Structures are given as structure tokens and as C-alpha cells.
Amino acid sequence: MRNNPVHQYRFGFDLLESSSVEKNLGVLVDNKLTISQQCALVAKNANGLLGCIKKSVVSRSREAILPLYCPLMRPHLEYCVQF
Template sequence: MDSGIECTLSKFADDTKLCGVVNTLEGRDAIQRDLDRLERWACTNRMKFNKAKCKVLHVGWRNPKHDYRLGEEWIESSPKEKDLGVLIDEKLNMSRQCALAAQKANHVLGCIKRGVASRSREVILPLYSALVRPHLEYCIQLWGPQYRRDIELLEASPEEGHEADWRAGAPLL
């Protein structure tokens, strides 16, 4: 057996997920059986899946990337998926998530800069804590930065060239 992680995550609707290890044909068949069972349940209960929203995310090293179907339709494969606001790609690399979080935080900081005349610590710090930090801390236990470049991106001074304006505030992380 290969020691690499091989997993397939199938996402349905907004919150239904099937996951399994697929380093063997039995693993692939188990996921397909679960999909068939899900389709039968939907038919029995006269419910329809929006199959266009169903995706398969193949995760891991040397993943065989099997094809799956829901009913008669093949499920599209996706290189990345966003779930609960967290972007996950097939390599489990969170660099893109870090970039998105920094971008959102800097956008909010720009809005504060344009909309608030005062630069005093008493004004900026509560705004930063309430409006900026949540973008940086949302689900950080899951996507916490691992690479130095991601950490530096999140710790970088907001809107380069305006450091003096934000000296009363706090660094991003």
C-alpha cells in the first residue's frame, strides 16, 4: 500500500458531504454505493438534488481521481471548493485562503481609512478589533498559515505606504 493520503470529498447541496479513502477499488466502490443510496433516498422522498451544484474534490498525493455519478449523471470534478468561507484545494494548500483573508482585511482597513477622520488609538483599535480581525481569525484553526510567505502576508502593514496613518492601530495578526 502507498503511504500517501488519498481521499475524495463529494459535496452536495450546501452542507451534505461524503468522504472516503480511495486508494483501492473497494474505497471507490464504497463512495459510489453511498452516492447510489443518497439518490435512492432522494427519489423515495420525492426530492431532487441540483446535480449542477454537486462536485468532487480529489484530495491528496497520487489520488487516482475516480469518476462518480449521481443517478445517471456524472459528477464534475473541481480543483478547489469553498466551504463555510474557507477555500480548500486538492493539495490542501492554504496560501490562497491566506491571500483572500489579507485582501478582505485590507479592504475593510481602506474603508475605515476613507470613512474615519480620526487616527487616534482610541478610535482605530476598536474599529480594527470589530471589523478587521474577524476576517483574519475566521476558522484560522483550520487554515492557519504554515508558510513564512503566508504569515508575512497576513502580518504585513496594511496598504503599503500608509504606515504612519495606521501607527495608532495594530498589525494584522
């Protein structure tokens, strides 16, 4: 098995900091190419948005929330987290 060390890169005389997660095109990908952090972040943001929807709607009935849920929540939940 080959030893693959993590290389240290420099910008001029400064040593650049390494990172285990990279954000590319708005998607978090870790060094094992998994998107678990992306899914957790999307779920957190979606829960916050759902809280805003619930606070702004007087009625908590399905008929009141569903017309707001589909156009506001689905794009956040479906962007780059499809399997």
C-alpha cells in the same frame, strides 16, 4: 506506488465537474489540504475592509482607527487561518 486516478462522477446522465478547491464551513481547502487560497482571500477582504475604515474616518491617527480595527478586522483575520 499506487496510481490514484481522479475519478469522474455522474449525477444521472450528467458528468460532474471536478474541482481542486472545496469550500467547507466557509473555509477553502485544496486537494493537498493547504489553506493558502483561504489566507489570500482573507487578506484581500481585510484590505478592502481596512480601506472602508480609512475612508469613513476623518483622522488617520492610531487613536481614531484602532477602536474600529479591533472589533471589525480581527474576526476576519483570525477566522480559520490560525496556524
